[in-house]
Amino acid sequence: MFDWLMGKKRAKVLSLQDQNQLPMANIQVDGHGTCTWQHERSVLDVLDKAGLPVRSSCRSGNCGACVAYLLDGEVGYTKEINFPLESGEILMCSCLPNGTIRVGLLSQPVSPRRRRR
Numbered sequence: 001m002f003d004w005l006m007g008k009k010r011a012k013v014l015s016l017q018d019q020n021q022l023p024m025a026n027i028q029v030d031g032h033g034t035c036t037w038q039h040e041r042s043v044l045d046v047l048d049k050a051g052l053p054v055r056s057s058c059r060s061g062n063c064g065a066c067v068a069y070l071l072d073g074e075v076g077y078t079k080e081i082n083f084p085l086e087s088g089e090i091l092m093c094s095c096l097p098n099g100t101i102r103v104g105l106l107s108q109p110v111s112p113r114r115r116r117r
């Protein structure tokens with residue numbers, strides 16, 4: 001679900017119709033078990049609801065507080081995001097799983113310097 005353009009990874013934005021057609025999916029969180037996405041607003045909402053230790057702030061794709069690693073599977077975004085992701089990273093507040101995914105939570109928050117880019 002990602003396009004490669006001039007060496008930069010662009011997030012695939014799903015249409016509302018595509019979002020509504022996504023099937024329920026498992027979200028495996030390394031070291032924390034598995035949750036099921038049942039059309040909640042985002043991956044972050046599912047993990048929050050399950051009581052997992054996830055960071056968040058803006059919940060709109062701008063601050064980077066919810067960055068995690070996508071270790072397996074595919075995600076799509078509900079809108080354009082402004083935060084500069086590096087390879088293998090996702091913004092959990094703004095994406096939905098396209099089938100089963102496996103994510104790794106960061107042990108440290110993303111550098112504040114990177115957030116200011």
Ligand code: FES
Nearest residue numbers: 057059064066093
């Ligand atoms: S909570 Fe700010 S980008 Fe996800």
